[in-house]
Amino acid sequence: MAERSQTAPEAGYDMGNDDAIGGNVSKYLVLPSGYCGQPKKGHLIFDACFESGNLGRVDQVSEFEYDLFIRPDTCNPRFRVWFNFTVENVKESQRVIFNIVNFSKTKSLYRDGMAPMVKSTSRPKWQRLPPKNVYYYRCPDHRKNYVMSFAFCFDREEDIYQFAYCYPYTYTRFQHYLDGLQKRNMDYFFREQLGQSVQQRQLDLLTITSPDNLREGAEKKVVFITGRVHPGETPSSFVCQGIIDFLISQHPIAHVLREHLVFKIAPMLNPDGVYLGNYRCSLMGFDLNRHWLDPSPWAHPTLHGVKQLIIQMYNDPKTSLEFYIDIHAHSTMMNGFMYGNIFEDEERFQRQAIFPKLLCQNAEDFSYSSTSFNRDAVKAGTGRRFLGGLLDHTSYCYTLEVSFYSYIIGGTTAAVPYTEEAYMKLGRNVARTFLDYYRLNPLVEKVAIPVPRLRKEKPPPYKYPFLRGPASNHPNGKGDKKSSVNHTDPSNSF
Secondary structure (H helix, E strand, O other): OOOOOOOOOOOOOOOOOHHHOOOOOOOEEOOOOOOOOOOOOOOOEEEOOOOOOEOOEEEEOOOOEEEEEOOOEOOEOOOOOOOEEEEEOOOOOEEEEEEEOOOOOOOOHHHHOOOOEEEEOOEEEEEEOOHHHEEEEEOHHHOOOEEEEEEEEEOOOOOOEEEEOOOOOOHHHHHHHHHHHHHOOEOOEEEEEEEEOOOOOEEEEEEEOOHHHHOOOOOEEEEEEEEOOOOOOOHHHHHHHHHHHHHOOOOHHHHHHHHHOEEEEEOOOOHHHHHHOOOOOOOOOOOHHHOOOOOOOOOOHHHHHHHHHHHHHHOOOOEEEEEEEEEEEEOOOOOEEEEEOOOOOHHHHHHHOHHHHHHHHHOOOEOOOOOEEOOOHHHOOOHHHHHHHHOOOOOEEEEEEEEOOEEEOOOOOOEEEOOHHHHHHHHHHHHHHHHHHOOOHHHHOOOOOOOOOEOOOOOOOOOOOOOOOOOOOOOOOOOOHHHHOOOOOHHHHO
16 A cells, blocks of 8 residues: 555544544545645545435545545444445546545454445446455554455546445435335235434334234234344345335235234334434434333434333233344344344243244245354343343244345355345245244145235324333233233244
8 A cells, every 4th residue: 555645634624533523524525735726537526425424534645545434423433334425526447445444343244255335327236346356454554443445446437436335225215115115005004103213203113914913802913023223234124125025015925924913113213323324323322222221212212112112012911022023234244143032941942943943944045053042241232132031931032133245055155245135035034934933834825816905094003102101111910911812832843
């Protein structure tokens, strides 16, 4: 790499240290040191002032090389991983080296062949850069921090190029997706606003089930799924969309699942963080997945709303909350895999392993060998750990992780990079696995493909707010409330 040279900072822009980065660069023009004329083609303009954008600072090292600094999460300087920015005013055949110099993590899949994503105006489909052009190393020029450098050649002068850590999935994209589903007016799909974020973005709750399961007095088996509590973990949204797309489809398996289960899905728990381009935190700098024990209605309103709903369902004698699955992405491991809980009851512990074992049979990218069960103190405030301690022995709580980079198919050693479609396929396979878990396979052959009925109005399955008392109270007087629910224990299948 070239030696560092001094670059004249933009007026009022503190180039002194990482801690001074307070916002995203906005149409930031980089001129060569000492240059005083009009900007020319090849004087790059960097921008991250758009939804889910992140780039806090640019230093030109030489004619060809640039140091790029990730903007830390809002109100929390600890987390610097996600980046998403554009480059324009390029010159044809211009070659550059970009160094991402201030990652907050040392371990990274960049060590294992992962590469940043790129697209451009004329090629709007995201592609991974060739791994041979990407280097991950400890850099003495940056306090021995780990740096990810990648070489790139701009080939079309009129194009605007965009680079990102992984496939972006924005809040706006998510809203358009849900709007499209709602317009189809399916009688087994319900969308409601469960609450709002600090910045007044919607917390959407989806209910997918046969309308018969929502009638007064009906017994319900509920599968509750959440995603994007960590906003930079964009694969979570693609997996979640795969689950939703399958469950609302006309596939016979989807029809059987809707007849027997109620799916509650909150696909984006941290809409502010997603919008702002944070990696892990909310607008106010909170890692929401450490605040399940006692979420604040004003500081963690989305978490508070979801927790109220779960406890309200738990206290309903007609409702059996059977599964809670929180979807994440992992920055150092391959494949999809799960984290589960540890129980003193050996039989319960063994039953908890059944769903990931079945998923491993259905999804070539899911690894049971990477699946683990723990009760680390540092994870005590997570949804999986809190709800695993709250709910009774008929409920199973998991964190579903999927790699930011790739999966390795059994019997091979070659890493297969994930695509948007591959993430969604994992979601479809998660949904299908419930058929095996509940032994509903014989019913699929009897299903005639139904024509979806249109509903005249949407009956909200639950009202909001749900509880009179504080949501953090542990429900009492449970007894054997769920013994009346027909819960088929599939543990004998192994």
